[in-house]
Structures are given as structure tokens and as C-alpha cells.
Amino acid sequence: MMARSRLSPHWIVLGLLALAIVVVPNPIALAAPVEQHFRIEASAFQYTPEAIHVNPGDHVTLDLVSTDVVHGLYLDGYDLNVTADPGQTATLFFTADRAGSFRFRCSVTCGALHPFMIGKLNVGSNDLFWRAIGLGALAVVAGVWVMRPKGDRQ
Numbered sequence: 001m002m003a004r005s006r007l008s009p010h011w012i013v014l015g016l017l018a019l020a021i022v023v024v025p026n027p028i029a030l031a032a033p034v035e036q037h038f039r040i041e042a043s044a045f046q047y048t049p050e051a052i053h054v055n056p057g058d059h060v061t062l063d064l065v066s067t068d069v070v071h072g073l074y075l076d077g078y079d080l081n082v083t084a085d086p087g088q089t090a091t092l093f094f095t096a097d098r099a100g101s102f103r104f105r106c107s108v109t110c111g112a113l114h115p116f117m118i119g120k121l122n123v124g125s126n127d128l129f130w131r132a133i134g135l136g137a138l139a140v141v142a143g144v145w146v147m148r149p150k151g152d153r154q
């Protein structure tokens, strides 16, 4: 008879799942660029929302709305700036052709906490992040399986 493999089928399934999580292409990352429209409210001393996410190549429109005093938005990496008067909307348009994580900050001195008025633009898929989470979840499953009580033990 054939020698029995030392790898149980469970481990092979886990290994294949891990491989799939690492190498399967992310359909979102392969999608064509789209129009993205965001409304960011600026108030003392924060942006709402604080973080926005687009995919590389997306055409991005940012409407900066100031709810109190004059606020600005300077986007690091893209070197873009826009200023919104109180109660007004100012619009910034750009193509997200640089991948990465970029800070945006208020470019108009608006008060004591002005230096802390910071937001974030993420350009790129969260691929690595989700793959890492997937692998982590798989490791937990594997751990639980290894630690499972043996049927013949009390």
C-alpha cells in the first residue's frame, strides 16, 4: 500500500486558502478609474470626514465646505491648495495619479489648534491590509483546530 502522507488534508486546505489569500488579484484594484466626489466639511479644528480613500487613477472632486471661519486644505504630495470662505464651498479637482497615503492640512491660520487640523487621503487599494487580516483569521482557525480537544481525552 501507499505510504500515508504526513500532511493531513486539513493542512493542505489551509495552505491552499493561505495561498489564495496572498495571490488572488483584488477585483477593486483592477477596476477602471472612476469619478469620485467628496464633500469635506471644515470646522475648527477638524475635517469631516477626516480620511478619504480613492483608487489610483480616479478622478477626484473635493468640495471643501467651511462651516465657520476661513479654512484651507493643502494636499501633501499633490501640492494642491484650496481655500473656502465661511459658509462657502471651494472645489479641488485632480487625478489620483500618485499612490500612497497623503496628509492634507489646513492652509489658513484659523485658531489655536490650527496646526492639528489634519486629514488623510489614501490612494491605493488596502490590499496588503486585507490580505494580512485574511491570513490572521486563517491562523486563528488553524490554531483553534490544533488546540481542539481530543475526542478520546477528558
Ligand SMILES: [Cu+2]
Binding pocket: 071, 072, 106, 107, 108, 109, 110, 111, 114, 115, 117
Ligand atoms: Cu487652519
